Amino acid sequence: MTKETALVTGGSAGLGRALVGALSEQGWHVVTDGRDPARLDTLRELPGADHITAVPGDVTDADHRDALLAAVDGRLDLLIHNASALGPASGDTRHRLLADVTPDDLHYVWRHNVGAPLILTSLLLPVLTGSRGVLLSISSDAAVEHYAGWGLYSASKAGLDHITLTFAAENPEITAYAVDPGDMRTQMHQDWFPGEDISDRPLPETVVPHLLALLGSRPPSGRYRAADFPALRVAERTGA
Numbered sequence: 001m002t003k004e005t006a007l008v009t010g011g012s013a014g015l016g017r018a019l020v021g022a023l024s025e026q027g028w029h030v031v032t033d034g035r036d037p038a039r040l041d042t043l044r045e046l047p048g049a050d051h052i053t054a055v056p057g058d059v060t061d062a063d064h065r066d067a068l069l070a071a072v073d074g075r076l077d078l079l080i081h082n083a084s085a086l087g088p089a090s091g092d093t094r095h096r097l098l099a100d101v102t103p104d105d106l107h108y109v110w111r112h113n114v115g116a117p118l119i120l121t122s123l124l125l126p127v128l129t130g131s132r133g134v135l136l137s138i139s140s141d142a143a144v145e146h147y148a149g150w151g152l153y154s155a156s157k158a159g160l161d162h163i164t165l166t167f168a169a170e171n172p173e174i175t176a177y178a179v180d181p182g183d184m185r186t187q188m189h190q191d192w193f194p195g196e197d198i199s200d201r202p203l204p205e206t207v208v209p210h211l212l213a214l215l216g217s218r219p220p221s222g223r224y225r226a227a228d229f230p231a232l233r234v235a236e237r238t239g240a
Helices: 014-025 037-045 062-072 103-130 151-170 187-192 208-217
Strands: 005-008 029-034 052-056 078-081 134-138 175-180 222-225
Touching (some): 014 029, 014 208, 029 062, 134 151, 134 208
Parallel strands (some): 078 134
16 A cells, blocks of 8 residues: 655754654655755654655745655645745844835745745645645744734735635645644744743644644644644544
């Protein structure tokens, strides 16, 4: 029987790395990527490393997306859009009032958080629909809340939610989820709150069992909070 295959973008750190580790340990073939080859290489330390195919590169690059398609090798059961950009390309801070957003800022954030997931999903759609698979996009509470200084990121996450669920509306063979994982102790979250102590936030590894529970129960396509699904032990099979 062909092994189930997942593609997790941005799998070298944070929640992406935790997801890659959990799925590969369960026996999934996990394809993942990251812009830092050295950090991506540390995935060899994970227990399920033999099941991981790591492809260095930037998901906004067309040649890299083609490499991901080749690595999937004809089967895809789960596509997780985890990679994203927090803030504008210019300036010394990730905070940016909407009135101060430049065209370059808009292009940078939108290309990473909306454009790349849209194009990658379209590229992989034939194999994802062929397996009646799951499309899961990592969202944020910022997609539905309004935080001063984070309007550009928030709008991009709202856009990601919309295209994710529209893919499901247009392709009934798949199920799609936009999931708010909640606050986590990650580098991105630290960048969001520079200089602050975020040690009280849960580690990404604590969120993964909730995501596995969502995949295991496979509710209808929609927007969900990870915390709303009782944690499933990582050793249990998701059956996604």
